[in-house]
Amino acid sequence: MAVRNLRCRECGSEYPLEALYVCERCFGPLEVTYDHDHLLSDGGAPDVEGLRRRIQAGPQNIWRYADFLPLVGGPPGPSGRLASRVGLPAGCTPLIRADRLAKRLGLREVWVKNDAANPTHSFKDRVVSVATARARELGFDVIACASTGNLANSVAAHGAALGLESFIFIPADLEEQKILATGVYGCKLVAVKGTYDDVNRLCTELSAERDWAFVNVNLRPYYAEGSKTLAYEIAEQLGWKLPDRCVVPTASGSLFTKIAKGFAEWRELGLVKGELPKMNGAQAQGCAPIADAFAAGHEVCRPVKPDTIAKSLAIGNPADGPYALEEARRSGGSIDSVSDEEIREGIALLAQTTGVFTETAGGVTTAVLAKLARRGDIDPDERVVLVITGEGLKTLDAVRDTFTAHEIEPSVEQFQTLVEQAPDPSRSVAALAAVGG
Numbered sequence: 001m002a003v004r005n006l007r008c009r010e011c012g013s014e015y016p017l018e019a020l021y022v023c024e025r026c027f028g029p030l031e032v033t034y035d036h037d038h039l040l041s042d043g044g045a046p047d048v049e050g051l052r053r054r055i056q057a058g059p060q061n062i063w064r065y066a067d068f069l070p071l072v073g074g075p076p077g078p079s080g081r082l083a084s085r086v087g088l089p090a091g092c093t094p095l096i097r098a099d100r101l102a103k104r105l106g107l108r109e110v111w112v113k114n115d116a117a118n119p120t121h122s123f124k125d126r127v128v129s130v131a132t133a134r135a136r137e138l139g140f141d142v143i144a145c146a147s148t149g150n151l152a153n154s155v156a157a158h159g160a161a162l163g164l165e166s167f168i169f170i171p172a173d174l175e176e177q178k179i180l181a182t183g184v185y186g187c188k189l190v191a192v193k194g195t196y197d198d199v200n201r202l203c204t205e206l207s208a209e210r211d212w213a214f215v216n217v218n219l220r221p222y223y224a225e226g227s228k229t230l231a232y233e234i235a236e237q238l239g240w241k242l243p244d245r246c247v248v249p250t251a252s253g254s255l256f257t258k259i260a261k262g263f264a265e266w267r268e269l270g271l272v273k274g275e276l277p278k279m280n281g282a283q284a285q286g287c288a289p290i291a292d293a294f295a296a297g298h299e300v301c302r303p304v305k306p307d308t309i310a311k312s313l314a315i316g317n318p319a320d321g322p323y324a325l326e327e328a329r330r331s332g333g334s335i336d337s338v339s340d341e342e343i344r345e346g347i348a349l350l351a352q353t354t355g356v357f358t359e360t361a362g363g364v365t366t367a368v369l370a371k372l373a374r375r376g377d378i379d380p381d382e383r384v385v386l387v388i389t390g391e392g393l394k395t396l397d398a399v400r401d402t403f404t405a406h407e408i409e410p411s412v413e414q415f416q417t418l419v420e421q422a423p424d425p426s427r428s429v430a431a432l433a434a435v436g437g
C-alpha cells in the first residue's frame, strides 16, 4: 500500500487516514504521506522504466497515477477498489503547443494545459474524483462542499454519477451559468448570502455536526492530492520531462502547491530529471491576498473582501496561502495579480491565439503570463506551461459586449455593403496588443 498516514505540515504529528484535516496539537493542516518502497526494485533503487510502463498501461484518466493517490483500496466487492474507480473519470486533458500565443508574447515555447476538457469542464473534477472515492472508502453516504462555482458543478455531478446525496453551498451572487450547471444534477443547492469565506465558515461548523464528507473541509487532505495529477500529466505529456515554468491560477493556494508537490515526488523517484519548475501564481487584483503578500515580502496577514469578475478565484482567506508563498519564493517564481480589464483581455488573447475559450480564472492566468513576459521575467529559452483550469461558457458575462456581429438581411448586396465594405467592428484585437506588449 502506497498511502501511509496523515501528517501535520507544521509540527509533524501523525494521524490515521480518517476524515481529519486539522492538527489537534497546533491547528496546522494535515497532509497525506506515502511510502513508495514497493515501487523500488530489490536493490532499493527506483525501477524507472518499469514504473513508467506501469503508468502507461493504466487507464486514460487520473487513476493511471493511483500509486500516488490517497486511496487504500478498501475491501473487495462493490465498495472496494474497482468501485472507487467508477463514476466520472477525470484527467488526461490535452497539452497543446501554443506557438501563436508564444510569438505574441515574445516567448519561444508555451504549452496550454486545457483542463476545461474534464467532465464538468474544470480541474475540480480531479480533486472531487479523489475525495469522493476516499469518502466511499470511509463509508460516507453524503458528500458536500463549500464552492466558488466549479467545485459545486463537480460535486453535484459526482454525487449523481455515484448515487450519493450531495449538499452544495455557494455564495448567492455566483454566475448564473455555474448555478444552472449545478442544480441540473439534482443536488441540494444552498445559496448563502455572503462571500465564499462566509460559506466556508458555515461548512466548517456543519462538518463538525453532520456525518457528511465535505470534500474541501474534512476530506481536504485527500481532495488536495488530486491536483498532483496535473503535474504528472504535464510531465508525461512532455515525454517524461519537466517544464521550466508553470503559471497557475491561485485561490486557496492548494492547486498551486500540489502541482509543485507532484513534480517534486516524481523527481525524487527518478521518473523525471533536472531542475524543478519555477512556479508562478496568478490572482485577480480584486482578491489578491497571496500576490499582495508576495509583493510586500511578508506573510498573508488579514483576509480581504473579494471584488472581481474572477469569482472562481475569490477566496479572501486562503488556507494554503503561506505554503503557496513559500513555494513561489523557493522555486524562483512569483505570485502576481491582474485587473478585471486585463482578465477580459487575457480571455480574448488565449481564444484568438489558441482557439481555447477559458473562464475568468484562465483570463487571470493568461494575463499574468503576458505580464511576466512583458516584465522580462521569462528567459526566451524557457519551456512554459500555462495551466487553464476552467471553461469560458461558464462565465459568459466576461465577454459580453467585447465584439459586435454584423446584422444583415439575407442578401448579397447587404453582405457587400454592411460587411465587406464596413470598418472592422472588432476592437478586442487592439486591446490585446496592450496585453501582449
Ligand SMILES: *Cc1c(COP(=O)(O)O)cnc(C)c1O
Binding pocket: 122, 123, 124, 150, 151, 249, 250, 251, 252, 253, 254, 255, 256, 312, 313, 359, 361, 362, 389, 390
Ligand atoms: C478552484 C479553482 C482554482 C484554484 O483553486 P485553489 O483553491 O487555489 O486550489 C483555479 N481555477 C479554477 C477555475 C477553479 O475553479
Ligand SMILES: [Zn+2]
Binding pocket: 008, 009, 010, 011, 012, 013, 023, 024, 025, 026, 027, 028
Ligand atoms: Zn500540528
